[in-house]
Structure formats: structure tokens, C-alpha cells
Amino acid sequence: MTIQEIQEEIISDFSVMGSWEDKYEYIIQLGKELPLISEEFKTPDNLIKGCQSRVWLHTELKDGKLFFTGDSDAVITKGLVSLMIYVLSGHTPQEIAAAEIYFIDAIGLSSHLSPTRSNGLLSMLKQMKLYAIAYQAKINQQ
Secondary structure (H helix, E strand, O other): OOHHHHHHHHHHHHHOOOOHHHHHHHHHHHHHHOOOOOHHHOOHHHEOOOOOOOEEEEEEEEOOEEEEEEEEOOHHHHHHHHHHHHHHOOEOHHHHHHOOOOHHHHOOHHHHOOHHHHHHHHHHHHHHHHHHHHHHHHHHHO
């Protein structure tokens, strides 16, 4: 699926949930299902700056596509990490760098997060796009 198709799927999934309590439960469940990041990648270099909770994000390039793994020490934040990885992992650096990420606003998430969580989510998105730009530059040099 494309990044846009994945975002549309998330918007559809969230639209059938009634309350924000249900939506938060879903986000927490996504965090529980997040594949664990290898302990070797839980380093200061992989910490996302700007997050109140500790969030680690590791990126690998395989067959021209970026794959992200991540973790957090907070349950809701871990669910947000899982959402972002679901949307962006497995796509080319160019696709990720060019992607317009609109599902966050479309599902109402940005207005239901605390300012610090919202800033952390934006920091994570920014870091994922920066990784994509860096890998794209590396590919272009080869």
C-alpha cells in the first residue's frame, strides 16, 4: 500500500470508534503490538529529541526502502510510534520525504494530545523525514 492508502485506512479505522477512550485504547494496543527494537539500537543517537517520553527510532535501508523500528517508555507514546512506523516504514526515502502526513489531523489526534505529546509526535515525524532525506542523498551519491 502507498503512504496515502495507509493513512486512509487509519482514518477509516478511527472513524468507526465512538469515543476518544476507545481510540486511546486502540493506540495503546498498537503500541503493545509494536515489534521490539533491538537493545543495541536503544542508544542516545537514536533518541528523538523533543519528546517528553524517551523514544528510540532506528532506521535501516533494505532494497531501496527504509524500515523503522522504535520503542518508548510510555504506553500512549509507544502507540504513536507504532502508528508512524506503520505509515512510513517500507517505503523509499523519496516517498517518505515527499509524503504529506495528514491522518494525524484527520482523526483528530492533534487536538486530543497534550502539547508535549503533540510536539513529540511532530519531532518523531520530522526525524523520520530527515532520515529519509539523508538516505536519499546517500543513494544519489552512489
